Amino acid sequence: MKNTPVIDAHVHIFPPEMIAQREELLRADSWFGEAFGHPKARMRTAEELIASMDKAGVDMSVVVGWPWQSNTDCAVHNTYLADVAARYPERIAWLGIINPVADGAISEIDRCIALGASGLGEINADGQGFLWSEPTKWIGALRHIAACQLPIMIHTSEPLGHLYPGKGTATPAEVLTAIAAVPEIHWVLAHWGGGLPFYELMPEVRQACEHVAYDSAATSYLYDPEVFRRVIDLVGLEKVLFGSDWPVLGQGKLLERVRSLELTEAEMAAVLGGNAARVYGIGST
Numbered sequence: 001m002k003n004t005p006v007i008d009a010h011v012h013i014f015p016p017e018m019i020a021q022r023e024e025l026l027r028a029d030s031w032f033g034e035a036f037g038h039p040k041a042r043m044r045t046a047e048e049l050i051a052s053m054d055k056a057g058v059d060m061s062v063v064v065g066w067p068w069q070s071n072t073d074c075a076v077h078n079t080y081l082a083d084v085a086a087r088y089p090e091r092i093a094w095l096g097i098i099n100p101v102a103d104g105a106i107s108e109i110d111r112c113i114a115l116g117a118s119g120l121g122e123i124n125a126d127g128q129g130f131l132w133s134e135p136t137k138w139i140g141a142l143r144h145i146a147a148c149q150l151p152i153m154i155h156t157s158e159p160l161g162h163l164y165p166g167k168g169t170a171t172p173a174e175v176l177t178a179i180a181a182v183p184e185i186h187w188v189l190a191h192w193g194g195g196l197p198f199y200e201l202m203p204e205v206r207q208a209c210e211h212v213a214y215d216s217a218a219t220s221y222l223y224d225p226e227v228f229r230r231v232i233d234l235v236g237l238e239k240v241l242f243g244s245d246w247p248v249l250g251q252g253k254l255l256e257r258v259r260s261l262e263l264t265e266a267e268m269a270a271v272l273g274g275n276a277a278r279v280y281g282i283g284s285t
C-alpha cells in the first residue's frame with residue numbers, strides 16, 4: 001500500500017501576513033469572523049503543515065485558501081499558496097480561491113491557472129454571499145472554470161443534524177442545482193456532499209453526478225467512521241477522497257481511523273491518494 005502516496009485532499013493554510021492581520025480580518029469578513037472569532041480556532045502556515053504531514057505520514061496535501069468575499073483578499077491568499085507549492089513541489093498542491101460573484105473573478109481564475117493551481121476551492125456560498133440555487137449570479141465564473149477544465153471543490157452542509165460554525169445553505173438540493181447548470185465541471189463536494197451520496201441511488205441524481213466526487217473533510221465532527229465504507233458502496237470507490245480539513249482535524253488521527261476500517265488494499269489506496277491524484281491531476285499517478 002505504501003507505493004500509493006497518501007494525499008490529504010483538504011487542508012487550510014494562511015499566509016503569515018493574514019495571520020498577523022487576524023483582528024482586522026475578523027471585523028472585515030463576516031464568515032471569517034464566524035469561523036475564527038473563537039481564539040482557539042487555529043490559522044496555520046505551510047511550515048506547520050509540513051511538520052504535521054511528516055508526523056502523520058501524509059506524502060502530499062492539497063491546500064486551499066479561505067473563501068474571502070473580495071477577490072483582492074483571495075489573490076493575496078493565492079499568491080502565498082502558489083509560493084509554498086513552488087517551495088515544496090513534492091508535498092503541496094493547491095487550489096485557487098475566488099469569489100465567483102465578486103468583481104475580478106475571471107481574471108483571478110486565469111492568474112491561478114498561470115500560477116499552477118490544480119483547481120479552484122474551497123468555494124463557499126454562505127461565506128461569499130450567494131446561493132447555489134441562483135445560477136445567474138455565478139454562472140459566468142463557473143462556465144469559465146469549465147472551459148479551463150479545472151476541477152472545483154466546494155463547501156457543502158447537511159440539511160439537518162447539529163449546528164456548528166460553518167454550517168450553511170449548501171445542502172444537497174442547492175448543490176444539485178449548480179451541478180445541473182454546469183455538469184461538465186469536475187466537482188468535489190467537501191464534507192461528504194452534505195448527504196448527497198445517498199440520493200445518488202436515484203437514477204437521475206446519479207446521472208447528474210457523473211463528474212462529482214466527495215471528500216471526507218471534518219468527518220469525525222459529522223459522521224460515524226463507517227461513512228467511508230457506506231459512501232464507497234453508494235457512489236463507487238473512485239468518487240471518495242480522503243481529506244482532513246486540517247487544522248480543524250488532526251491528519252494523523254483521521255488517517256489512523258481510516259486505516260482501521262475494513263477496506264481492501266485497493267480501496268485504501270484509492271481513497272487515501274489515488275483518487276485525489278486523478279481528480280486534481282497531481283502526484284505520480
Ligand SMILES: [Zn+2]
Binds near residue numbers: 010012122190217245
Ligand atoms: Zn475546508
